[in-house]
Amino acid sequence: MMSLIKTDLVKVLKMQYLFKFKANIDVFSSLIGIQLLAVLFSFGGFYHSTHGWGMVINLQQYSANIVICFTFIWALITAITITTKPYRHYDFTFVTNRLSSSLSNILFLLTVSVLGSITAMLSSNLIKFIVYMFLDDSIVLFKQPFFDFFTGMITTSLYTFLFCSIGYLVGAFIQYHKGFSVVIPVLFMGLLIFDGMTMNSTTITGFTEFYIKESNPFYFLLKTILMSSLVLTAAISIFNHLEVER
Amino acid sequence: MYSQYQLADMYTINPATAAKGLNLLADEGILYKKRGLGMFVSSEAKEKILFKRKNQTLKRLVEEVVLEANRLQVSNEELLSMIKALQTKEGNQ
């Protein structure tokens, strides 16, 4: 008699994670593309002008803020993409159950969040380098303390992972019913318009301010991790009931 | 004698089918089983096969020939002479 293979979740998760990393390697191409595009947009700089005291001061500031924001959008799209049928079905070609599929996806998203954030933060130097070389060599540059880079990277990663989580849940809804691909964008725009009309930060803007106005790193960590876990748990429980229609 | 697995490999058939065939031959006494050693061809196998082919296969073929001859309204003499002609031809070769 043929012996059956015993397997456990951790072992399968490890294999799936490595597999996903290779299988979805192309998301890094799009990351590079989108970050380079953002780098290009960053050459406009952030412009301030003030006059007084006998002078007109024109301040041009260069940072990777646009790159970071583009990275968020990339994270959202990547998370939605890996919930789509072809990507989910790769797992089912080999060994998986729905939980291991979702968990390995989340590990993968965590990895891309960290990688995307590191490159986004480093692209700041690329922008400054190019500005120094080709646009304005009088640029004033200060050494950034390593600690600042480190906290910035962690914060960016947390933001990016939050976007990934939201994307994963949105993807889960869309896989549950195609109608959500219309409902969710409409709802999002509707709430944004509602916020704009009432001049109140209640829905989407309120949610944004909940994070960007948090100046305590510990609370910020707590807020992002709790929200991500909540959102991802919801997504996992949706996927747990989905059938494979290959 | 080949095992059912070797037979399965030789003829691209399911080993269960091969085993079934071997069992049929064993039932007819053409093969016999030795415990733990496999199937062996019995000493009277050749006689049995010849007997079977004569009594079943050949008889059936002759029956069909006669039936076909009747349908085509070929007389008995004509049929016999056809058979004889074939036999001499085969004998010459």
Added chain:
Amino acid sequence: MNVVTILISIIAVVIAIFLLSKRFKMTYSLLIIYIGALLISSIFIWFISIEDERERIKTDEMTNQFNETLRQGERERIDPLYLMKEETFQIDEDQELTLTSNYEWEVRVYVDRKNIDDGKVEASIYHIGPYVDGVYVTDSLAPYRLKKKEDTLGFYVPQDRTVKVTMGAPEFTVTQFKYGEVFSEDPIYANDPAIYLQVPKSLKIKRGEGVFIDYVK
């Protein structure tokens, strides 16, 4: 430019190696080139960057403190960095002095009466800033002028001169905790200039256009 040439040729060689080797997939090559470019530029930037010794100025606090110190007549406590100019004018006895300025807002003049009538008006111009995101750019400030014509002492701000400052800025995910805000307010800060006058004991002073007079106790 030599450094750039070397750097670019290094990058070109790396690109060539990865693109030519078939075993490597496009994405891997792209990733390695991209991360390589990021790291090289980071190292380069580290060498051309200067040590950051800026202090984050609490603008409102500083303005109030500056004004209060001058009003108390404790001008020796003001950082000499902010002293723009010192000038002494001769003044006749029983002359009336009118103060004016062409400053677009009212310029504060702190009048400190000396104990004696020595016929001298000693004027000091103070100015904090301008600071551009913490960088002190007063060097680019055109000199203010004081001019005495008969019985008028005028404060003249020169014609606008354009100053361009290009800076690298930290990302909002850094400033969120470092400065407690994601998007900084106006990064350019300057106090209005102030004039400190030490005048003879019995000099009569008249307020002209564009000034606000504060008498020091």
Added chain:
Amino acid sequence: MKIIECRDISKMYFRQKALEQLTFSIEENKITGLIGRNGAGKTTLLKLISGFIKPTAGEIKVFSEQPFNNLFVSANSILVDDSMSFPAALNLGDIMDAAAAFYSNWHQPLAEGLLDYFSLEKYKYHNRLSKGQTSTFNMIIGLASRCPLTLFDEPTIGMDAAVRKDFYRALLKDYLAFPRTIVLSSHHLEEIEHLLEDVLLIKNGQCLLHLPIYDVKEMMISVEGKLAIADQVLQEKEIIYEQSIGTNHVHRVLLREEASVEELQGAERMGLKIRPVNASDACVYLTDKGKGVIDDVFNKN
């Protein structure tokens, strides 16, 4: 040991029944042919066994466990079909490496040998293969995985005759070297019947028969001859299939158990042609839609 056990399973897609009260079980290390016409529910059944979908009613057990969302069943089974999806970023060699990581019975020499034999190159990409090459590659993955339960759903789609023949031989040889439970679905039985031990025939989502192939081959006989004689000989016998040839000739099929050997010999003497019905035709007759034969469509006009 029973590898697959299904009891009264039904599967509904929206309001359409794909499977209805299907009950059967498959023993270990047998090659079973899953035969049925298009839309009979073969694919649905295989997806249920793989745990891709959940039954609407009834109980299904694979290795004595519920297959849906089951890691153990997933690790020990593989479903090979033409819609198997692989990441576009991986070339054939990478896919084989991934399969090797996932399936611990994976046999790399076999995979490489087959890949080489069928002239597929490792650095090619799955989505650029032709239909036949895709089926061939999927089949290689299915064979080399050596899963205790290997399911093939129409594995030969797009393959040319020579490759099909090679595939069947490869399947049998690897089965002999490494016996396992194999379910092979197809709508043409004649091509695979030599490989099979059992036949599971389904029609409209129900199990029609589950028998050893040998019994299916013996199941029916066909009678051909003059209408009048046939009517006389086959009185009161249940006819499974009937086709008119000209005006006074007829071709009828009946179960072997309906007629005794003497009756048949008698019929032959009366000028009827008696022939055994092969397994493939037997299945076609059994799964007939009950709308008569194709000729009827033309006879109406």
